[in-house]
Amino acid sequence: MTDLRVGIVGVGVMGADHAERVVRKTAGARLVAVSDADAGRAEALAGRLSPRSAGEPASTARHSGGSAYAETVRVVEDPMDLIAADDVDAVILASPGFAHAEQLFACLEHGKPVLCEKPLTMDAASALRVVEAEHKLGRQLIQVGFMRRFDPEYAALKQLLDSGDLGRTLLLHNVHRNKSAAPTFRSEMIVRDSMVHEVDVARWLFGEEITRITVHTPAPTSLVGDGVLDPQLAVFELANGAMADVEVFVNFQVGYEVRCEAVAERGSATIGLGSGVFTRAGERWGGTMPADFRIRFEQAYDIEVQRWVDATVRGAIDGPSAWDGYAAAAVCEAGLESLSTGKPVDVALADRSKVLG
Numbered sequence: 001m002t003d004l005r006v007g008i009v010g011v012g013v014m015g016a017d018h019a020e021r022v023v024r025k026t027a028g029a030r031l032v033a034v035s036d037a038d039a040g041r042a043e044a045l046a047g048r049l050s051p052r053s054a055g056e057p058a059s060t061a062r063h064s065g066g067s068a069y070a071e072t073v074r075v076v077e078d079p080m081d082l083i084a085a086d087d088v089d090a091v092i093l094a095s096p097g098f099a100h101a102e103q104l105f106a107c108l109e110h111g112k113p114v115l116c117e118k119p120l121t122m123d124a125a126s127a128l129r130v131v132e133a134e135h136k137l138g139r140q141l142i143q144v145g146f147m148r149r150f151d152p153e154y155a156a157l158k159q160l161l162d163s164g165d166l167g168r169t170l171l172l173h174n175v176h177r178n179k180s181a182a183p184t185f186r187s188e189m190i191v192r193d194s195m196v197h198e199v200d201v202a203r204w205l206f207g208e209e210i211t212r213i214t215v216h217t218p219a220p221t222s223l224v225g226d227g228v229l230d231p232q233l234a235v236f237e238l239a240n241g242a243m244a245d246v247e248v249f250v251n252f253q254v255g256y257e258v259r260c261e262a263v264a265e266r267g268s269a270t271i272g273l274g275s276g277v278f279t280r281a282g283e284r285w286g287g288t289m290p291a292d293f294r295i296r297f298e299q300a301y302d303i304e305v306q307r308w309v310d311a312t313v314r315g316a317i318d319g320p321s322a323w324d325g326y327a328a329a330a331v332c333e334a335g336l337e338s339l340s341t342g343k344p345v346d347v348a349l350a351d352r353s354k355v356l357g
């Protein structure tokens with residue numbers, strides 16, 4: 001069978017990471033093209049991933065996935081041309097969130113399956129338009145990059161909760177800390193770009209929609225300044241009466257830390273307690289912390305992309321759908337209102353059965 005020919009739009013931190021993944025680790029896929037608003041960045045990555053320009057024989061395979069090492073990776077100046085290109089079967093969108101809507105509509109127009117990094121779009125209205133446009137096509141082309149669903153620890157937690165062994169799940173306590181964020185990462189982005197992961201996790205683990213969100217803003221860290229409200233503490237209320245809380249702190253200074261504790265009727269389960277070897281020595285105990293999401297969630301991204309490739313070849317998706325992206329956008333939109341008022345805000349979600357028939 002021929003490899004799925006993948007093009008990537010946006011090759012900053014996440015796009016470059018996905019590019020390496022497709023080239024080195026993903027079976028049945030080949031990276032054929034990249035595009036970025038910064039053409040130099042795209043050129044540099046394409047050069048690095050095209051073995052001949054790196055002085056390697058084309059036959060050299062350093063990946064564990066199985067497909068051939070990329071022959072050459074083409075740089076396409078305009079992302080719209082990459083999406084339309086005949087030699088691109090499927091697209092990974094890793095451009096910033098503000099660029100997603102236009103690029104998603106182009107993918108739908110050209111019938112291209114797309115793995116779109118979160119957030120789906122910047123607001124609920126545009127996200128709903130994406131869901132409706134995809135629905136009109138009659139097939140699911142969009143998968144959203146909520147990669148935690150593919151993380152083995154989260155997957156094991158989901159399986160445990162679904163088994164019913166602990167009884168009904170009542171509460172989720174989440175912690176989401178980044179070592180640091182750019183000064184341009186404003187308070188709104190903490191909701192839309194970071195908290196959106198817990199929004200998806202809560203919807204997924206409970207299998208219920210979030211109906212109300214309250215975002216509290218404790219006295220901010222003095223290490224950011226300039227009015228950025230970091231950390232934030234949010235409470236989600238779900239349709240079945242369950243609740244989830246999350247602390248999001250994107251300038252934690254220490255390292256990357258993501259934890260989730262589920263409290264059920266007959267027990268609780270926690271994931272994300274430690275990574276690496278836990279040592280006890282010299283009156284100290286502890287382990288290491290990953291510096292960022294690429295390390296903590298490497299396996300999740302690998303599984304996500306491999307399953308997306310396999311499903312795309314079958315003409316399907318295998319993960320969070322456009323609806324999931326829309327539902328998360330609707331919660332974040334209510335979260336942004338709560339961020340500015342400090343009050344609980346009801347989530348305005350379209351009726352799924354009316355939208356999707």
Ligand SMILES: NC(=O)c1ccc[n+]([C@@H]2O[C@H](COP(=O)([O-])OP(=O)(O)OC[C@H]3O[C@@H](n4cnc5c(N)ncnc54)[C@H](O)[C@@H]3O)[C@@H](O)[C@H]2O)c1
Nearest residue numbers: 010011012013014015036037038094095096097099117118
């Ligand atoms: N799932 C995850 O854990 C995860 C982690 C990091 C980032 N992300 C998501 O990935 C996306 C990219 O984030 P990042 O951290 O890599 O950002 P980044 O700033 O490092 O990279 C974005 C890249 O897109 C380019 N770009 C800007 N506008 C563009 C446009 N209109 N078309 C094409 N390229 C454009 C920029 O030049 C840059 O190279 C965001 O949606 C972000 O939320 C997801």
Ligand SMILES: O[C@H]1[C@H](O)[C@@H](O)[C@H](O)[C@@H](O)[C@H]1O
Nearest residue numbers: 177178193194195197250293
């Ligand atoms: O875009 C990133 C990414 O989604 C990470 O997984 C999250 O931890 C960060 O807070 C966010 O900025």
